Amino acid sequence: MPFPFTPLVDKLPSSVPFVGPEALERRTGTKFRARIGANESVFGPSPTVIAAIAAAAAESWQYCDPENHDIKAALAKHLGVAPENVMVGEGIDGLFGYAVRLFVEPGVTVATSLGAYPTFNFHVQGFGGRLVTTPYVDDREDPDSLIDLATRETARLIYFANPDNPMGSWWDHGSVQRMIDRIPDGALLMLDEAYGEFAPEGTLPPLDVTNPSLLRFRTFSKAYGLAGLRLGYCIGHADLIRAFDKIRNHFGVTKLGQVAGIAALGDQPHLNSVVGKVITARDRIAAIARSNGLTPLPSATNFVAIDCGRDGDHARRVLDALVAAGIFVRMPGVAPLNRCIRVTAGTGEDLALFAEELPKALAKAD
């Protein structure tokens, strides 16, 4: 190797785990007819957000405010915390990269669930962390086992998503609070609430920004329909939040993202309307699954995991057949979760196509 990479970088896998629907479209030479695989919000951002983006487009020659002052102020007001308790970044993925970098160096242990969000694991491995996992139980992350594991392994970070991706499952706020109360000394819980807006009332524990062992991550990518603009935020103790300034790309958020985020927060009726449409779509996906003899898993997110009733190879064949038919869906990566396919809450048209193609895909997969 003639290149002077660090030993850590040399050891990292060269394979790219991030295959977007566009790559699949290029491979097959056809456009997807339904894009219901990445848990994007097919219902789109608010019309006021779209108008705000269009109005601000001509100002794109200006760098963003590196302090993200206005969007942080809007978020702080919305959340009932102080701006110093909020960090804004390039999507939750970007913030995960920074957060992992703050705490993980080679040899540091990080605890997560086997099959949980792979991009978090990507960042942990990218900084040389050692991942330890505990299995899902009944298709849910297992908070008690996760904390036990973290305690036993002296993990410095603990990842937990509520509601969960890829299964759509969730815990009530009391269970999550018990978990928070059990965070071992010297560890930090990274609580991923990307799908929080879709969850039933009482799923998210109240914010407590005095807790020095907790960072909560939320996003404009899901319910607010702005995945393409890369705007996530995390909420926590001011000393934790301030630490991001030591390492982050200070001008990393786009100016249009800042503008769009503020406009999005200002249109809560749109958010509520999207959540309503998502619930309707979840019910429709569940009905389609049942009418094909499959079992939809309960979901507090904008997608439904459908248990295809057999193993991962079978579910993969179902998925491949759907993708070949122009329906972009995804599936969990590890057993036993990978007996499922994961279908995003789509438009009526998206789900009509899904309903049409699912029985054919199941027949092909047999």
Place this chain on the structure above:
Amino acid sequence: MPFPFTPLVDKLPSSVPFVGPEALERRTGTKFRARIGANESVFGPSPTVIAAIAAAAAESWQYCDPENHDIKAALAKHLGVAPENVMVGEGIDGLFGYAVRLFVEPGVTVATSLGAYPTFNFHVQGFGGRLVTTPYVDDREDPDSLIDLATRETARLIYFANPDNPMGSWWDHGSVQRMIDRIPDGALLMLDEAYGEFAPEGTLPPLDVTNPSLLRFRTFSKAYGLAGLRLGYCIGHADLIRAFDKIRNHFGVTKLGQVAGIAALGDQPHLNSVVGKVITARDRIAAIARSNGLTPLPSATNFVAIDCGRDGDHARRVLDALVAAGIFVRMPGVAPLNRCIRVTAGTGEDLALFAEELPKALAKAD
């Protein structure tokens, strides 16, 4: 410290070196009348780019293509290289963060010029690198001394900007090529060409993507007027380019950024028009400087460094007076470069205000 940060993070300074014009505006309670401090393109993006952003705003619910296929293809065509020789990222700053991470771990030495781009240094320090510097000579980076220094100190990375920020100076392609030919074994030259479009013909050496010791960084933030959309790229050997995939935030570029970048490349007449306006503005800034008894430095960028004729404290007083009068300008951070203020190529109106306020600022600074 109750927080389990890495020892490296604990050692990093908590102070934030990135003060945007918005922070200054909040401090003074007044809006800048002229925003000519951050080398943004006040002439804005192309109207076709603005239209493309507005047209794509409603699609912001979709994540970007993580492979950046279309914008990379457009760039590759524009540059006459293969897409595998191009990496797209969240501005040059974002790409610097990744590139530094690929090569720098605690103790690794990095060579740059004293007073060169501070954000690059921020990333080097953020990954524990050891910076060694060589001074500017006649307000230019000194390629020979820089290579000598890198050789002597066994530097793994070498930073060189051509044209240079903050001084606006440049070397012809032959000088840069001689530098490239002298890169020591085991080292990599990071050649920052953010301002390349403004430079005279013959400033940038021809691309050679077979060279395994060179990465060249360019951006849509300057001549293309898209600083707020965060779209930079780097060009190099395919094996170097591929390594970014091991660590980058794969969905980090915005969908609007991708769309805007492609539209921007497609409107070269706008680029040429901007370059023409910048040259006119540089001449005007130089004339204003001279008429106040100051010395404008020659510039191949979209800004002019003005030698205020005394020391850094004096230039700082001039700058402070301009800022207080609503004129946002900046200045180099270290002596002897900091005898200058740095003024971005502004609109006619911007520069009329500058012309009005500069003599008052000079009087105040005396």
